Amino acid sequence: MxxxxxxxxxxxxxxxxxxxxxxxxxxxHLQAVVVSESFDGQPxxxxxxxxxxxxxxxxxxxxxxxxxxxxxxxxxNQEKHQYNLETE
Numbered sequence: 378m379x380x381x382x383x384x385x386x387x388x389x390x391x392x393x394x395x396x397x398x399x400x401x402x403x404x405x406h407l408q409a410v411v412v413s414e415s416f417d418g419q420p421x422x423x424x425x426x427x428x429x430x431x432x433x434x435x436x437x438x439x440x441x442x443x444x445x446x447x448x449x450x451x452x453x454n455q456e457k458h459q460y461n462l463e464t465e
Contacts, residue, residue, distance in 0.1 A: 378404060382435060389431030391415045396462050405441040410460060412453040421447065 379397040386395040386409065393413040400408060409428065416424045424447040429436070436443060448456065 378439060379407070382407070382409070382432065382440075385435065386411055386428055386431055390427055396460075404439075406444075407440055407442070408444040408446075410446045410448070410462065412448045412450055414450055416447055417449045417451075
């Protein structure tokens with residue numbers, strides 16, 4: 378399911394790279410980190426709404442909770458060291 382969520386976000390958000398995490402390994406309490414140039418100049422609430430809108434069907438049926446962090450590529454380059462994610 379994590380790959381499905383990643384695909385859904387990357388398809389809906391132009392130029393996005395998404396990382397989906399399942400820190401509790403329960404498939405219900407997930408976290409998403411999404412990086413996209415399309416977030417540049419957008420308020421955080423608009424960035425989050427774009428991602429959550431893309432995931433609305435999954436959130437209703439399959440996921441109990443989704444933590445979300447969104448970044449522009451510039452901001453991600455400054456902060457990615459705080460996350461233990463494999464990046465290209």
